[in-house]
Amino acid sequence: MVLILLPNSGSSPIKEAPAPPVKLSNDTERLQFIDSLRKGPAGAHIKHVIELLIEVSACFKASLYTRANNEGP
Numbered sequence: 001m002v003l004i005l006l007p008n009s010g011s012s013p014i015k016e017a018p019a020p021p022v023k024l025s026n027d028t029e030r031l032q033f034i035d036s037l038r039k040g041p042a043g044a045h046i047k048h049v050i051e052l053l054i055e056v057s058a059c060f061k062a063s064l065y066t067r068a069n070n071e072g073p
Helices: 022-037 039-071
Strands: none
Touching: 022 039
């Protein structure tokens, strides 16, 4: 009888190479563009739409809660 020893796969974990660091200077142009949109009229409109959606969502949840309580078991 011959025993063949296999290496333990858990003893030598495979290490991934670390991701290269992000240079913030390369991202400046994109971030400035995003900031200009956020501060412009389009950004204000988007913010208003999001606020309306949150308000409608809260009202809808309240009406569902009220309806569920009125129906009873």
